[in-house]
Amino acid sequence: QEAKIAFGGLAQDTSLPVEVQADSLSVNNADGTAIFAGNVLVGQGEMKLSAASVKVEYATDGKAIARLHASGGVTIANLADAAEAQEAVYTIDSGTIVLTGDVLLTQGPSALSGQKLTINLKDGTGVMEGRVSTVFVPGGN
Amino acid sequence: CGFTPAYAPGGAATRLMGSVRVADPSDKNGFDFVERIEERLGRTEERLYDLAYTIRTDSVGVGLTTDQRITRYNLTGVIDYTLTDAQTGARITGGQVQSFTSYAATGSTVAGLAAEESAAYRLMRLLADQIVARLIAEAAKLP
């Protein structure tokens, strides 16, 4: 591994294509949404997202995905970093993922837990809120 | 005028006789105190109540003469006592008694020594009698 910049792992090219696999798919044309259910796995480049169910909201033009709404226990992994939460909302064009509900972000030996984590994939920054608890190793990594 | 004999047959105070076990002494004062309590309430035959106590004494010089002789000492004594039920350990009554005895220090050293020890002996008996009088007064409370 080249010199890793801590938390840089969150940076992500949000223009890559998004693939979604799931046990089942149900589409609701009225509001332009589709619901994947059962071992849903969403991939974009290096980043993987798995959840119990993912609701996909398409852009007004009906083709591009505007937002992914994952719930029922979400795990997001990106190289060395991984985040878990009860729910996550990924808005593709703004490149932000908002995880809520017992959020846990692990990065090497350090781990952060809190109630709400907002990750900006464009610049790899993140903000954790709600009595955040961080465990790190002084002098480590 | 409302007074009844405490030791009348079936009287409350008769239950005190031979049924109070006073705690073991740890020094001469305690020894004399236990002796007097057992003299008044009899040695324990059937242990119904326990009497616990703490004794504090202090010797204070009085009678200071103009040529710096301490001619007399007051021996002050305070005893805190608690009567508890021997089976359940529940507190029945308790309190504090206080008084003093005196001894002169004008005679020879041997006379002073005997007077000092006699003052302590009398103080313990006097305070024990005060406690027994209170136990008799509150005998109606005995379970």
Place this chain on the structure above:
Amino acid sequence: QETASLISDRLSITGDTRLIAEGNVEVFFQGRSLRASRIIYDQAADRLLIEGPIVLTETGGDTLILASQADLAADLSEGLLTSARMVLNQQLQLAANEIQRIDGRYTALNSVVASSCKVCASHPVPLWEIRAARVVHDQEERQLYFDHAQFRLAGVPVFYIPRLRMPDPSLDRATGFLQPKLRTTSLLGTGLKLPYFIALGENRDLTVTPYITTKGGRSVELRYRQAFRTGQIDVTGATSRDDILPGESRGYLFATGQFALPENYRLDLKLQAVSDPAYLLDYGISDTDRLDSRITIDRTRRNEYISGRVISFQSLRDDEDNNTLPSVVADLTFHRRFSLGPLGGEGGLRLQTHNHWRSSSDPLDGPDDDLIADGRDLSRISARLDWRRSFLLPGGVEAVLLGEASGDIYSVGQDATYSGNYSRSHTAAGVELRWPLVKATGTGAMHVIEPIAQLVWADSDNNGIPNEDSTLLEFDEGNLFSLNRFPGSDAVEQGRRANIGMIWTRYDPRGWSMALTMGRIYRERDYGQFGPASGLAGETSDWLAGVNFTLPQGYSLAARATFDGDFELSKAEGRLSLNRDKLALAASMLWVEADPLFENRPTPTREFSFDASWKASQQLTTRLVGSYDFEGGRGTLAGLGLEYRTDCIAVDLSLSRRFTSSTNVTPTTDFGLSFELIGINGKGAAGPSRRCS
């Protein structure tokens, strides 16, 4: 490795390697904890940049550092805090513009102000402070090292010390200076006592107190204490030179020791020695007028008391010559109590040997104060058997049969009139009738009226034994109903007599309680056994009246008097004590008739003394002591005390005047001032701090 944990309300993960924690941020690492408003954790540099208000607490919570900014290592072990305050043991505060943490053990502060006083915005200058260019706190050794320290009192620089070492207040046994005392007496002039405490390991210590006074007083007091597995010793002594006895080296030695012996015997040691009679008074050590050194081995069990002891007396009184006083006494006592099985009741057996010696061997009585041969030595063996049995008679009368039989063998030497052997056997028997009557009142108070009558038969022969240990008689509620009122063994109460009395007790557990005792002794014949002042003399003794009051608000009074038929007092004394939250008072009154023959008291004693302390305010307690001898017509002792104790300073001021005088004791005024910087050099408890107005 050890992990550190960081808790905060918000945590931002910036693009580079930094974490920004904001809102109630707390960091915990190896027992150290740090609270701040904002922390930037730079992972690459492994540093914490902290913004205040910062509170850094060391392991154990004894050291606390408050700061506004800090740049520390991630494990909080080293780094720099700016405009910080360090608080030791919640008492001593050191404020500095910069505090440096060095490898988790040392804390260095620059341009420091140290004080334990509460600083208020309205008057920021603390009562006392120590300013120093640099202070280093060694957390392991718990020591504070000051460089260029300047002591200021109320902002005014008082003295300067280039280098000062001081134990950190959380250290219990540290070598160092204790609370200095200023003492001014009319004899020794003004002097300063500066105690220096040396801790010699866990169980031993030595305190050295030099005492230099303006009137040529130079003395050093040493106090050595040692704890053993089974006991401890405490030895205090001093050597002094002064102008009171110029050219003489004076001093004293007091030592005590207690040890637990096998079979739960106990050993007590006590030594008191002094170079000259007035020393203890001149140096305000003790006002005793008889020194008593003794070795005692004793054991106390429920039914058995065993004691063996050797006592050496040394009188400091003018009119007593230690050669003609019994200076060495040796006693052995064995006392067993038992119940008499079929006979019932309670019995006791006491065996005792007693010896005392006088160093003089002159068989005649010299010019000393007593009428006893100067050289008389005496030894005695005694046995005493006592027994009592009580019966409850119909009508509630408690009848008690009691008896006592004693046998004594005496051997007296070096006494022209009394040398020789004596033996005496004495029996006494009695019947005691008690008729306690009880009554409960509506208010919860209980009354007990107990008339008591005791009829005693005793033979009447003292076989010419010289009476030395039974000359000081007392008559009180403790021996109104006793078979033998003599304190010692040399004399026994003779003849037939009736002890009549009545005790009235009012007892209210919540309210006030009282006990009143009245009694008198009627003898068949007056054997002239007692002195006039004892109240026991004559065919009919004096009346004995004793009263005892306890009031719930902390008052208690005990008093008694003996007076004859037409109320002519022979003895009266009383003690009053009062314990309220603001006021505490102990007063005693004494009125005793003259009794030159028996009690060696040529003039009556009439005295009143009191000791009162009053809490004027949260911080200030005043104390007043006094005693007045009506016979001599003037005061014998007067004293005033002031104690001002706040959270950071304790000032004790005492002024006492002793008016007594004799050939080697002169009236003196004693003024003492001691102050203690709480949190610095003394374990005095901190008082309440003043409120900021």
